[in-house]
Amino acid sequence: MKTVHSPLHAGHAGQLELTAGRLLPGFEVPERAEIIKARIEAVGLGPILAPTAQTLDVATRVHRPDYVDFLARAWDLWIAAGYEGPALPFVWPTRGLRDDLRPDKITALLGYYSFDGGSAFVAGTWGAIESSYAAALTAADLVASGERGAYALCRPPGHHAGVRAAGGYCYLNNAACAATRLRDAGAARVAILDVDFHHGNGTQEIFWTRGDVAVVNLHGDPATEYPYFLGAADERGVGPGEGFNLNLPMAAGADWAIWGEALTTGLSAIRAWGVDALVVSLGVDTWEGDPISHFRLKTSDYPRIGAAIAALGLPTVFVQEGGYAVAAIGDNAVGVLEGFEGR
Template sequence: MQTVYSPRHAGHDGNTELQPGAIVPAFELPRRAEIVRARVEAVGLGPIREPDTHDLTIAARVHAPDYLDFLAGVWGRWQAAGRDGTAMPFVWPRPGLRADVPPDDIDGLLGFYAMDAGATFVAGTWDAVKVSHDVALTAAGLVAGGARAAFALCRPPGHHAGARFAGGYCYINNASVAAESLRLAGAGRVSILDIDYHHGNGTQDIFYARGDVQVVSVHADPMVEYPYFLGHADERGTGAGLGANLNLPLPHGTDFARWIDALAVAAEAIRRFAPDVLVVSVGVDTYHGDPISQFRLDTPDYPVIGARLAALGLPTLFVMEGGYAVEAIGENAVGVLTGFEGA
């Protein structure tokens, strides 16, 4: 299995985020990707290559063009306003406020294009976001070209980014861009399976009204967990997408036995949808030692997950998402991949 990776992700570093009660150093660290890459090498998963450069044409099919312009220009506007440090929002539009037109001021723009204060910006953020997008598209190209599987070692992650907003450490929705590229490359149907602890609200937002891309997610119950306002079991899609969205929320404290039962339900839904290719949003913050999560999976469980995914018999693109128990992230994330490979 080839891995696509770029060291340029490290430019997104030193930013802070808002957590309950404090502004703290971001949990989403450059070391996450480096530890995963080192583990890929250590187990001999396969070649590691840098991404090709891609333009934003496909991204503009799943994200609003004005939002992409904002991402590319936010740091320059922040500096032009005489600011330093981390650019983050502090005010958001709510129902009853004008939420249809972006403000002119940088502070208003930051809130307009964000769902939270977790996707913050420093000087190197845009370059890292853009190359993470390139990683996903390059790995998708490998699968479209006939590879059984490929691993997009994306950082920053992407599944909380919606069509017109950032959030949860996510800016461009890498899995969604990859899925769209696979559709354009000839796949009649694509399934996205999100196994991150947190619901991929951005992926759902992007494809909710489409019937050609199925979105299935196994995640923590949003009644008690981020992102709170999306990810419930009754969200089944709308219009052409009705029935193509499946959420499987699970309670705090879920262990592997209960989690793998939910994965079986997800797998059966994917079989019924009969996609030509599978995109897996790989989050390993389901691990019992994760500092911001409440599931109880353990390291030996992740290869089992990979083997279950292999049993679907589909060309598969793995896209890196969350996981913040940094020292364990490599063994856990790569465990999914080696399990898929039968190692």
Template sequence: MKTIFSPLHAGHSGQMELVAGEIVPGFEMPSRAEYVRARVESEKLGPILPPVEHDLAAAKRVHAADYIDFLPTVWPEWEKSGRGGSALGYTWPTRGLRADVRPKTIDALLGYYSFDAGAPFVKGTWDAIKSSYDVALTAAELVKGGERSAFALCRPPGHHAGAAFMGGYCFINNAAVAAQWFRDQGAKKVSILDVDYHHGNGTQEIFYSRADVQVLNLHGDPMSEYPFFLGHADERGAGEGEGFNINYPMPPGTSWERWSASHEDACAKLQDYGPDAVVVSLGVDTFEKDPISQFKLKTEDYPKIGRRIARLGLPTLFVMEGGYAVEEIGINAVGVLTGFEEG
């Protein structure tokens, strides 16, 4: 399996985030991607290739154009306002406030285009975002070109980013971009299988009213787990998309037995849907030692995930999402990929 990776991700470094009432160093750190890359090498998964640069047209197929145009301006505007550190919003247009009028100042715009204070910018953030997007599209092109699978080692991740909002460490929704790109290249149907601990709220929001992209999410129950405000089992899509959004919320402490039963059901529904390609949002924060998650999967479980996905027999793009037990992230993420290769 070929891996696409860009060292530009490292420019998104030293950022701070707001968590549980404190401004703390970001859990989403450069070493995450470097541990995964090192494990790809040590396991001899396959060649590691640089991304091909793309314009932003594919991003604007799933995101609002004004939102995408805003992202490269954040750090220059923040610096122009005389500040350093991390650029973060602190006011959001919630219920009863106006979200139909685009404000002008950088502080207001950061709130306007986000749903939390978990998507900070530093000087190198835009270059990292753009390289992550290029990584996803380059890997998608490999799959479209005939590869059975490819691994987009994206950083920053993407599945919390919606059509016009960032949050949860995510800016451009790489999995959604890739799914739409497959559609634009001729795939009649695409499935996104999100195995990250946290619900892929952005992916759900983007495709919620569509029947051509099936979205299956396995995640912590939003009654008690971030991102809290999407991911319930009764969210099944709207209009033409009804029945094509499927959520599997699970309680804290979920172990392999329950998680794998949900995964089996999701894979069966995916098979019944009959997509031309599968995009896997590969988060490994389901791991028992993850510092910000509550599931209990063990290292030996991750190859089983890959083997089950391989049994689908479909062209498959793996897109890196979460996982914050940094020393084990490479072992667990690459475990899914080697399991797929064996399957």
């Protein structure tokens, strides 16, 4: 399997996040991608390619163009305003406030274009975002050109990024962009299977009213788990998208017996939809030792996930999302890919 990866991800480093009333160093660190890359090389999974240059055309169709423009300019605006250190929002246009008035000041724009305090900007953030997006599109192009599977080693991740909002370490929704590229290449219907512990709220929002990209999420119950305000089982899509959104929330502590059953349900739905291609939002924060998640999958479970996905027989793009037990992320993420390859 070919992997697409850019060293520019390392520029997104030293960021902070606001978590449970504390300002902490970000859990989403450059070492995550480097350990996965080292594991790919160690097991001989296949060649590691640089992403090809991409325009922002797909990004501005998945997201609002003004949002994409803001992401590209946020750090420069922050510095021009005289601020130092990582840029984080502190106020949001929530209930009782207007969200149709776009402010001018960078401190307000950060809140206008986000939903939490988890996606900071530093000097290298836009370069990392752009290269992560390019990796996802390049992997989609490989699959559209005949590869059975390809892996976008994306960092930062993307599945929490919505039409107009960053959050949860995510800026551009790489999986949604990959699915859009597959549609552009001729796939009549694409499915996105999100196996991250946290619900892919951005992906759900982007495709909520559409039937050409179906979305399955396996995730922690939003009653107790981030992002809290989306991901319930009764959310099925609306209009042309009705019936093409499937949420499979699980209580904390879910092990393979529970999680594997949910995976079977999700894969059955994908089969029933008759899709032409698949994008997997590959989060491995379902591992029993993850510091910010609460499922109990074991390293030996991840190849089983890959094998079950392979059984669909679909051209498949894997897009890296979460996984914050840094020392174990290589074994777990690459385990899925090896399972898909039948190793």
